Amino acid sequence: MINDYACRGCRLRCIEITGCYKPPQDLNMYGPQTMGVGSGMAYGQGHLHSRSRIYGVDLFFEIPQHPSPELYQYQAVPLKLTAQLNVSMGFGTPNQNWGLQLDWQGVMNQYLGTGWRLIEVFNDMSADTSSGMTGFGSSSTTSVLNIIFIFEKSQSRLNDNTPMYEGTMVEYQAPGSVSAGIGTSTMVIDTNWDNVIENMGNQGWELITILQTPATTTKMQFMGASMTSLMWMFFQRQIVSASLPPIGFDPPAPVLPYKQ
Known part of the structure; x- marks a missing residue:
């Protein structure tokens, strides 16, 4: 599911557990679903298998507005x-x-x-x-x-x-x-x-x-x-790295104390 959204330019933001359910007889009835949740955001629903339970999860994505993201x-x-x-x-x-x-x-x-x-x-x-x-x-x-x-x-x-x-x-x-x-x-x-x-x-x-x-x-x-x-x-x-001065850059001359 993540790769499917990423191919459209969407960016994953977080994953949240929504609840747990008893394992159904037919796992296909709990297939992935998607829906919008406001401008610029969307999420998908899936399930995780953990021995005797199936956990529902929400996947939140950022939707790009650029035509070629x-x-x-x-x-x-x-x-x-x-x-x-x-x-x-x-x-x-x-x-x-x-x-x-x-x-x-x-x-x-x-x-x-x-x-x-x-x-x-x-x-x-x-x-x-x-x-x-x-x-x-x-x-x-x-x-x-x-x-x-x-x-x-x-x-x-x-x-x-x-x-x-x-x-x-x-x-x-x-x-x-x-x-x-x-x-x-x-x-x-x-x-x-x-x-x-x-x-x-x-x-x-x-x-x-x-x-x-x-x-x-x-x-x-x-x-x-x-x-x-x-x-x-x-x-x-x-990580912020200090940028080097450009080639040919001359530092300013030091300021000397004024002599009377």
Whole structure:
């Protein structure tokens, strides 16, 4: 679907999960659909398969207004995110320790370093999970998720490996709470990351996406629990190189102090 839109000059902007459904008897009944969502934008609908579920996704594209737009190529690079949660008994509440492994820096250096531009970092919701006891009162759970990095490059620059962008990632601990009632529960996450985005923007960094990791820790309280959810915020900025003076350029003469 992405290539079909790219051939018309459209540019992918983001991918969002819309929901999950039980697998239908005939998968063809859930074929791709498209529709417009305002001037200069469009999105397509597709589905992702994850063992026992089919996930709906929206793909947002920018529609060019130029009659002969520049065409772009896209690379989707899957990476494995390994998340391990170790739980041990503590005084009153269990101790929770998370370990996350994702070679985001390696893939960004590889593609940004050869002239590509990062468009999206996307969790396709597929996961393999295993758990077991590691000792008395201790357990370990390991999940392997599939994270897809999507890069963009104009066709006119496919053979040009000059780096145009650099990338980085900022961790953000989002506090939250879970309150319980009679037959109901409510979870609230405080995503007050405005200061982080503003500070990075002042340094020329562009926010690409915010990826919620599995690393969520909870602490039981009366009639509920407090929680912290780890977010990964991916940024990139254009590389600005100092231009050399033109050939034959004569610098101005130094200004000498006036002698009386």
